[in-house]
Amino acid sequence: MDAIKHELSKQDALRNAVYLSSPARAQGPSLEVCLAKTAAEVLEAQKLRFNIFSEEYGADLGTNGIDHDVFDAYCDHLLVRNSQTGEVVGTYRILAPENAARLKCWYSETEFFMNRIERLRKSTVEVGRSCVHPEYRNGAAIMLLWSGIAQYMKHGGYKHLIGCASVSLRDGGHQAASLFKQLEPHLAEASCQVFPKNRLPVERLRCDVEIEPPPLVKGYLRLGAVVCGEPAWDPDFNTADFMMLLSIDRMSPRYARHFGFI
Template sequence: MFQKALNQESSQAQSRLYLSIARTPAEIAEAQRLRYKVFAEEMGAQVSGTGGLDIDGFDAFCDHLLVRESSTHQVIGTYRILNPHQAAQAGGYYSAGEFDLSRITHLFDRTVEVGRACVHQDYRSGGTITMLWAGLAKYMQMHHYEYMIGCASVPMNDGGHAAASLFNRLKDDYLSPPEYRVFPHNPLPIEALNQDIQVACPPLIKGYLRLGAYICSEPAWDAYFNTADMLVMLPLSRINKRYAAHFLK
């Protein structure tokens, strides 16, 4: 049923791309191979896994959303989805490794976590990420989930000054109410960093905020990916009406 809904959604998007959920180990490996290419080869992250695959302990419990190119069927975009039932089997959400989530545990039975989002460098137009978001919105709607959480990353190639400046710029308008606030286990030392650099907001974070997401934390430092991560939360009820008309059909 969900696959049929995805097919209907993708037929209304760019005809050269289509959306699916990985159904076999081989399809999951395609997502892991793209993740390795983006995270390890492009970003220099210290990913786990062998044979050119990015693999961690959560993969076996997750649903893997795939965007493929129609003529080659190559996976050019992916999102990893962990729903409440899967999170219970996995021993918790991935983001709990980076943040104290105590204040939002009462929402977990209605919460989907997303992560490992990446797009092949040749397809980083709005269309690919739009298809991933449309698939995610359809997934949440069909299964009656109300909240999405995930770690939004900022590269730390400059030692963290850009991440500190971005958080300083966004916090006044997008920081969540206190009841949704979470706390980094390994905080980025914002006070010791330049917070006044003019920095562009990464497209994925900008997209989340346009949809209506909150930033629920100060940045955490992820040493393996060398990124500063902020937890974002998107209540489905907060999705911007302009986007809801497109995603929630």
């Protein structure tokens, strides 16, 4: 019982740290970032996820207007909210290593064989289900999400972050294959590579299509993340998913200073 109380108090401290230490305003509309504290706030994130994933990726998420799975109950949900309208305009969900241990897996393990980074499990936060409302993709909302994640990791003492960056397969996969070709200089060393359970057959696709890396991928790379291998094909969301790994000790010095790690 004492261990459970300690873990609950730790999660409460993380929620308060993210809210209190993150910027309350950004350029343009007044935005704030915090962790969801109620089921109603989590539901707001799930509705935003549904709208983005169904409209932009063509994901088949049913008809109830909510994107949810069994991992949601074990995750903290980061929200960016327009403080003038009250609307949730960005979200990221965070699976702390303590809760991943309760689940006995990361979400990413549904898509990848991850034996090589097993040694990092106790110090690794997994993030996912990232989305930002189209009208707020000017960088401010994304930066607030990253600021919230950084505060979460800093106050929790976590050393590594993993997460998938998705690319739509509506064009048949050629853009995703071309992006993988672009990302080859950023491949992780062999000891940190993962292997897709349902791989995208990049060798059968064009790899010379001009593609601007999605904002999420560019954000990971600016921070100093590496790509952990070939993308997985997610038929449920109709995406190619790239596994990214960011280690605090290899973070870009510019962002390490910005987020208070050095």
